[in-house]
Amino acid sequence: MLDLIVKENKQLNNQYFLLILGSPDELPEMYPGQFVEVRVDNSPETFLRRPISINFVDYKRNELWLLIQIIGEGTRKLSTCKQGDLLNLLLPLGNSYTIPTNEDSKLLLVGGGVGIAPLLYLGSKLKEKGIICDFLLGGRSKYNLLQLEEFSNFGNVFTTTEDGTYGEKGFVTNHSILTNKKYDLIYSCGPTPMMKAVAAYAKSKNTECEVSLENTMACGFGACLCCVTDSVDGHVCVCTEGPVFNTSKLKW
């Protein structure tokens, strides 16, 4: 459990914001795909903590980034954080995406909406290993495509929007790159229907696929058993055995 200081709260547009949190002490080691549980406050509507993915960690500046979409009361309250506020977090939680050892691996990272959040940190870790990946990012319209500049620092960026306001028109799974290129591993995070479509594509190409699930959670550290998903091993906790799963383990 850690108290972090809000260094900056960047409103990206009226739906999304980026919290940059700092710490006087060294941040613990965190892996891409892991998440934090943020305490909002004690108001009746925001009783439990909110699970949020690790968007990026800058160890030099001792900064943790959280990219958040405003959904309800909890995320709305977080969006009003001011510089200097303290946030109480449990971190880091959950497992992480597999980092291949082979530098020649052809990797595709597919994100939809705010589901792109963990992919930025994953891309940065892959680059550290010498792997330049492809990012395929989708949104309803151009306002739902976030951090494109940051992504382009770590890999090649491809985009789709449902309304055609940016990139190719359609869903991520309609993007031309999928017909032109063959990958060794596909990672995905976003709305479940999107991840299922990506998993189906990967299966059709005999490609390994890892997805990150967003089940509702009460604790985030394996104590309540509220967050389970069905798997080949029966019900497993998304917060401890996930949030990242190989789709062969899920019954997808």
Place this chain on the structure above:
Amino acid sequence: MVDLKVKLGQVELKNPVMTASGTFGYGTEYQDFIDLSRIGGIVVKGTTLRSRQGNAYPRMAETPLGMLNAVGLQNKGVDYFVNNIYPTIKDFETAIFVNVSGSTIDDYIITAEMLNDLDRIPGIELNISCPNVKEGGMAFGTSCLSASQVVREVRKVYKKEIMVKLSPNVTDIAEIALAVEAEGADSISLINTILGMAINAEKRIPVLSTITGGLSGPAVKPVALRMVWQVANAVKVPVIGMGGIMNATDAIEFLLAGASAIQIGTANFIDPTVSIKVLEGIEDYLKRHNFSSVNDIIGALEV
């Protein structure tokens, strides 16, 4: 130095702060956050004769100052507990109770028998109050007849502390408490969760896969306090109070109402170190009011 020791039937706890079943895993989940040897006792996850997958997802809904759960006693069964989990937790320096549930009386009997031989388990908490399983569970705890029957049969095979956990989903809780006391319960814990429901209006569907679930958290505290007070006034055996305890003041209210110990449930999810804070808060309170022992405030409500 204030004396924090409390006696629960056959067992003495180093202090009255326990953690509630289903909210504290097997204790191991909290080892990174707190020193388990500081708390008075741990009640581990609900254990059944055979392994259970529990209910389908979604199993949780957040509600104002509380949550509904429908976990449905997911666990790997008592065999697995005895062979794989017990060895990893037996050296915790705190009293470990196993919460036992069943669909039939035989389930309760066999499970309790298997736990009887575990040296480091001083007692079981008989869960006759789980609202999240179709068969058994709460059904046993909602009538005096079936509640008495379970306790009577388990008493025959289980020699150590039997703590019976009552359901709040009854008309007269004191009546059930008296019935289980008469059959040899060493202590009585309450409350389990209150049956509730949440609806997603936009989608016109229930939030939980099971439609109804168990409500816990501060939202249930006034009901829990009332029931603890009623039961403590009715029975002679010690009472363990729980339901919505978030801090030391909440815990002290339960002690004043007549509880000899308290259990903390849902609050652990929000602050995994809360049990230690509650313990320290109780100690402060006793010092501030010049009590030399926590026993001085048990049932000390002035009415």
